[in-house]
Amino acid sequence: xCIAYISVNQPEWPLFIAANRxxxxxxxxxxxxxWPNNQNIIAGIDLVAGGTWIGITRQGRFALLTNFRDxxxxxxxxxxxxxxxxxxxxxxxxxxxxxxxxQPQIQNYNGFNLIVGEVSSQKCRTLYISNKQYPAGTQTLxxxxxxxSNHLLNTRWPKSMxxxxxFDEYNMNNLHxxxxxxxxxxxxxxxxxDNELPSTGVGIQMERLLSSPFIISPEYGTRCSTxxxxxxxxxxxxxxxxxxxDGILTQRHDxxxxxxxxxxxxxx
Numbered sequence: 001x002c003i004a005y006i007s008v009n010q011p012e013w014p015l016f017i018a019a020n021r022x023x024x025x026x027x028x029x030x031x032x033x034x035w036p037n038n039q040n041i042i043a044g045i046d047l048v049a050g051g052t053w054i055g056i057t058r059q060g061r062f063a064l065l066t067n068f069r070d071x072x073x074x075x076x077x078x079x080x081x082x083x084x085x086x087x088x089x090x091x092x093x094x095x096x097x098x099x100x101x102x103q104p105q106i107q108n109y110n111g112f113n114l115i116v117g118e119v120s121s122q123k124c125r126t127l128y129i130s131n132k133q134y135p136a137g138t139q140t141l142x143x144x145x146x147x148x149s150n151h152l153l154n155t156r157w158p159k160s161m162x163x164x165x166x167f168d169e170y171n172m173n174n175l176h177x178x179x180x181x182x183x184x185x186x187x188x189x190x191x192x193x194d195n196e197l198p199s200t201g202v203g204i205q206m207e208r209l210l211s212s213p214f215i216i217s218p219e220y221g222t223r224c225s226t227x228x229x230x231x232x233x234x235x236x237x238x239x240x241x242x243x244x245x246d247g248i249l250t251q252r253h254d255x256x257x258x259x260x261x262x263x264x265x266x267x268x
Contacts, residue, residue: 016172018225031251050082069200073110081112162190172229239255
């Protein structure tokens with residue numbers, strides 16, 4: 001997962017996430033779906049190291065991860081970061097206790113940003129941590145919108161600010177009818193100009209390639225886009241669109257459900 005827009009506790013929609021996962025095209029993974037051994041979890045699965053990058057449970061637990069781009073300080077044989085998401089989704093402890101549990105061990109991993117939370121039909125509690133933020137500590141996401149890519153939360157990278165602006169202007173009530181416009185916003189291939197590029201140690205050619213919200217290249221690019229939206233009726237929209245190395249849509253899967261213990265209201 002390489003860029004995500006997160007909106008929390010907005011009118012009618014306590015949670016909205018729109019995210020792109022960027023990865024090598026030859027890295028095998030399973031598409032998002034209810035997990036065979038735990039039907040409460042809806043997420044993809046990394047078939048190389050295990051774990052996942054974004055997911056939600058039928059009880060309203062959710063998590064997402066992005067890598068922090070820092071190749072100079074890469075740790076050989078570090079544990080996979082995907083378990084930080086899957087372990088939270090499989091657990092029942094509070095987001096706060098989960099973050100407390102992680103705190104002593106976060107430096108064992110390569111750079112990451114992790115968001116975990118719990119959402120009900122009326123309120124969303126969302127926490128953030130990065131092992132590249134000093135001093136390291138848990139941060140509560142305030143009501144409103146946030147964006148995260150391969151640096152710290154709300155870093156003003158051009159692609160992050162462009163995605164945030166586009167979704168800030170998006171009318172989320174359109175989600176009742178179609179998710180297509182949200183996926184269109186995520187499929188933004190415009191690159192930043194050279195004078196706007198960050199310097200993260202990957203070289204100018206790679207900085208250019210990675211400077212768009214949606215990345216297309218033969219070896220590495222946006223593999224899928226994910227929408228998670230929770231309405232105050234308790235209805236959850238989970239949709240994933242998958243793409244090939246040319247950026248062509250190959251499949252889309254939708255998993256709408258009601259948060260456990262909530263009955264759908266008329267019109268939903």
